[in-house]
Every structure is written in structure tokens, then in C-alpha cells.
Amino acid sequence: MMKKIPWLDGPAGFLSVAELPAPGAIRWVSRRKAEVVVAVNGGLLTADDACRRYSLTPEELTSWQNAYRRYGMRGLLTTRYVREMPLE
Numbered sequence: 001m002m003k004k005i006p007w008l009d010g011p012a013g014f015l016s017v018a019e020l021p022a023p024g025a026i027r028w029v030s031r032r033k034a035e036v037v038v039a040v041n042g043g044l045l046t047a048d049d050a051c052r053r054y055s056l057t058p059e060e061l062t063s064w065q066n067a068y069r070r071y072g073m074r075g076l077l078t079t080r081y082v083r084e085m086p087l088e
Contacts, residue, residue, distance in 0.1 A: 008042040010035050011073055017044055023053045030076035036061070037068045037076075 007016040011034040020039055021032045036054065039045045040061065045053070051061055067075030 006044060008038055008044060010038050015039065015044070020045070021054070026054065030073045033064050033076040034068055034073045037064050041065065 007014055009015070010019070011031055015035060015038060017039070020035055026032060036045070036050055040047050040050050047058065047061055050056065051058055064076060
């Protein structure tokens with residue numbers, strides 16, 4: 001019998017725990033942030049697991065979740081671009 005692997009539709013397609021960014025020194029581009037947010041929101045990782053795995057503060061993860069919910073991947077761009085986004 002084959003083992004089922006939990007997966008979600010991620011920002012760039014198929015997303016499972018194996019496709020998440022590797023822990024350690026990461027350059028946080030918007031796609032990687034979105035993958036972590038989708039994994040937490042979809043139940044692949046808990047918020048605590050994500051914070052431990054990626055050395056994030058709970059506030060940082062929450063800010064990513066809020067930005068992704070409101071603006072999608074565009075909301076996860078660097079601060080310079082976020083300031084230029086129109087308020088809705």
C-alpha cells in the first residue's frame with residue numbers, strides 16, 4: 001500500500017512538507033514566505049513548528065499571514081514595495 005503524502009495547492013503549484021523551504025539561512029523572497037503561510041494555513045505545519053523551523057517570531061509569521069490574506073504574494077514583497085501599494 002502506498003503512503004499518502006499530505007499536500008496543498010501552493011503559490012507555485014504542488015506543495016508538501018518536502019517542497020517547503022529548507023530550514024536554515026534563507027533569503028525570504030515572497031514565494032518562500034507564501035509557501036510557509038499556505039503550509040500553516042492548510043495544516044501542513046503548525047505556527048509553532050514554522051516559527052521553530054525558520055527562526056521566525058510569532059509576530060513575523062502573523063504579519064506574513066495578514067499580508068498574504070489581504071494582498072496575496074504581492075503583499076509579501078519587501079518593505080519598499082509594500083509602502084508603494086495602494087490602500088484599499
